[in-house]
Amino acid sequence: MRLAELSRRGAVSTATVKYYLREGLLPPGRRISATQAEYGEEHLRRLRLVRALIQVGRMPVAAARDVLAAVDDQSLDQHMRLGAATWALPHGPQPAEDDPAVEEARRTVADLLERLGWLCGTGPGEELSPAHHGLVSSVAALTRLGYSCDAARLLPYARLAGELAVHDLDRVEEYDRPAEQVEAAVAVTVLYEPVLLSLRRLAHVQESRRRFAP
Amino acid sequence: MRLAELSRRGAVSTATVKYYLREGLLPPGRRISATQAEYGEEHLRRLRLVRALIQVGRMPVAAARDVLAAVDDQSLDQHMRLGAATWALPHGPQPAEDDPAVEEARRTVADLLERLGWLCGTGPGEELSPAHHGLVSSVAALTRLGYSCDAARLLPYARLAGELAVHDLDRVEEYDRPAEQVEAAVAVTVLYEPVLLSLRRLAHVQESRRRFAP
Numbered sequence: 469m470r471l472a473e474l475s476r477r478g479a480v481s482t483a484t485v486k487y488y489l490r491e492g493l494l495p496p497g498r499r500i501s502a503t504q505a506e507y508g509e510e511h512l513r514r515l516r517l518v519r520a521l522i523q524v525g526r527m528p529v530a531a532a533r534d535v536l537a538a539v540d541d542q543s544l545d546q547h548m549r550l551g552a553a554t555w556a557l558p559h560g561p562q563p564a565e566d567d568p569a570v571e572e573a574r575r576t577v578a579d580l581l582e583r584l585g586w587l588c589g590t591g592p593g594e595e596l597s598p599a600h601h602g603l604v605s606s607v608a609a610l611t612r613l614g615y616s617c618d619a620a621r622l623l624p625y626a627r628l629a630g631e632l633a634v635h636d637l638d639r640v641e642e643y644d645r646p647a648e649q650v651e652a653a654v655a656v657t658v659l660y661e662p663v664l665l666s667l668r669r670l671a672h673v674q675e676s677r678r679r680f681a682p
Numbered sequence: 683m684r685l686a687e688l689s690r691r692g693a694v695s696t697a698t699v700k701y702y703l704r705e706g707l708l709p710p711g712r713r714i715s716a717t718q719a720e721y722g723e724e725h726l727r728r729l730r731l732v733r734a735l736i737q738v739g740r741m742p743v744a745a746a747r748d749v750l751a752a753v754d755d756q757s758l759d760q761h762m763r764l765g766a767a768t769w770a771l772p773h774g775p776q777p778a779e780d781d782p783a784v785e786e787a788r789r790t791v792a793d794l795l796e797r798l799g800w801l802c803g804t805g806p807g808e809e810l811s812p813a814h815h816g817l818v819s820s821v822a823a824l825t826r827l828g829y830s831c832d833a834a835r836l837l838p839y840a841r842l843a844g845e846l847a848v849h850d851l852d853r854v855e856e857y858d859r860p861a862e863q864v865e866a867a868v869a870v871t872v873l874y875e876p877v878l879l880s881l882r883r884l885a886h887v888q889e890s891r892r893r894f895a896p
Contacts, residue, residue, distance in 0.1 A: 479826060516827040524823050547894035551887055559880070586888045599883035606876035609738050612693060613730045615869060617877075624849050625874070626881050628842050633885035635838050637893060655829060657886065660839070661879055662820035663831075666773070667840050668878070669813035671847035672871065673765055674800045679851060680761035 471497070474507045478515040485515065491529055493518045493536060517651050525658040527558055539650045546646050550653050551597075557657065559598035563605045573608035579619035584626055636660065685711070688721045692729035699729065705743055707732045707750060731865050739872040741772055753864045760860050764867050765811075771871060773812035777819045787822035793833035798840055850874065 475482040488494045494514055497505030514536075521532040538552035563570040577600065581587075610617040640652045689696040702708045708728055711719030728750075735746040752766035777784045791814065795801075824831040854866045 513828070520823075520827050524820075524827075545894070545896050547890050547896070550890045550894065554883060554886060557883075559883075581884075584888075586884065587891065597884070597887065599880050599887070602876065603880035603884065606738075606873070606880060609734075610873050610877070613734050613738075613869065613873065614727070615866075615873060621853075622877070622881075625846065625878060626885070628845055628849075629878065629881035629885040630888065631842055632839065632882050633889040635842075636882075636886060637889050639835075641893070652829075653886070653890075655827065657883065659820070659824050659827065659829060661882075662816065663824070663836070664839060664843065664878070664882070665875055666813050666817035666820060667836075667843035668846050668850075668875075669768060669771075669773075669871065670795075670800065670811070670817065671840070671843040672768060672850060672867075673811065673813070674798075674844065675847040675851050676761050676764045676867075677801065679855070680759070680764065682759050682761070 469507050469512075470504065471507065474511055474515065477512055478519070480515065480519060488515065488518055491533070493529065493532060513648070513651060517655055520655045520658050524662070525558070531556070531558055535654060539647070539654060546649070549646070549650050550640075553650050553654050554657055555598060557598075557654070559602040561605055562601055563608055567608065569608040569612045570604060572611055573604045573617075576607055576617065576619050576622070577604050580622050580626060583619055583623060584630075586626075632664070683721050683726075684718065685721065688725055688729065691726055692733070694729065694733060702729065702732055705747070707743065707746060727862070727865060731869055734869045734872050738876070739772070745770070745772055749868060753861070753868060760863070763860070763864050764854075767864050767868050768871050769812060771812075771868070773816040776815055777822060781822065783822040783826045784818060786825055787818045787831075790821055790831065790833050790836070791818050794836050794840060797833055797837060798844075800840075846878070 469477070471482055471485060475485045478485065485494070489496060494511060497507040497511065500506050517539075518532060518536070521527045521535060522529070527535070535553055535556040538549065538556045541549060541552060544552060563573070607617050607622070636656050637653075639656050640649050643649045643652050683691070685696055685699055689699045692699065699708070703710065708725060711721040711725065714720050731753075732746060732750075735741045735749060736743070741749070749767055749770040752763065752770045755763060755766060758766060777787070821831050821836070850870050851867075853870050854863050857863045857866050
């Protein structure tokens, strides 16, 4: 397809498509004349992923480029490639050093992961993952604000998160090719976050009605 | 306690406490002299909640004030008061009008709520809740980006959200007084969102290892 059709099917302006091409977020098309290029379904898929990252995930262009570089890194096996791609997604703030609440949160998270038998805190070279840092930060925030939060309390949330992950990766495995699976994993991670938070708030209303309505 | 102790125990500067008092985010203390006031445990609890809203939830002062007004509204029954307080929390963007993806998402969400038997889409006066709008927007974003998303696909996520809500409201019911319960509901809603998203990303790594690791 030509750029105009790619723009129409991806529901973004041609100016935006050209901007993404210039920024390296979309690979160049196949040149068919001095002024025209041909684009394929893989460009359309990539365009949608870029929109998911930038428009829904509100990621800066540089961060989106890092995620896509990991998506395209064929030197990794599939597990590592999925990990690298979601590793590059934005996460919450890094936990502060020398903060007693952070030290306590680190112990809580270590205790939790051990109870779950999850080996997921670390990535290549045993470096702690951004998701691990994010969890430590948010548990520390709870503690600091006087809402104590130990591993026993986190356990049911982690078990439910594990069930969510099964559904998420079922969606990913609906795609056949490894490259499409990695793209889908990134898109599902980012796009289902607001879905999940809205569903939880709706469920609060339902559960509050059940318990407290007169 | 005096302002200095409130500031120390709430882990914010005295300047910040004075700012929150001026902005009406904290109720005034009991005046004990021309220059001094006395604060109670309820001030400390409120100070922590304000920090949760502003520092973790990144809410503007005006939005935090709206949430607190709902928390303090004693004219409502407990279910309505919980609803009003979380209703005032910030949500995602409103769904666009005249967008076919939004129309489709509205039907999907209506279908989902019917299958679940949830009556939670509406609040006082049958107005659609912000959580309902947020869900429609995020389902529309999925559709627009080529990830189709029908009620059958959302159902397992909604069921898991329902289980999360049970745990969340168990935490809320650890508090005895209705006013404390409403404060806890707001804090738990805001503070557990980053916890949950980090846990989900950790669970992805674990599930990906199980499926894809060589």
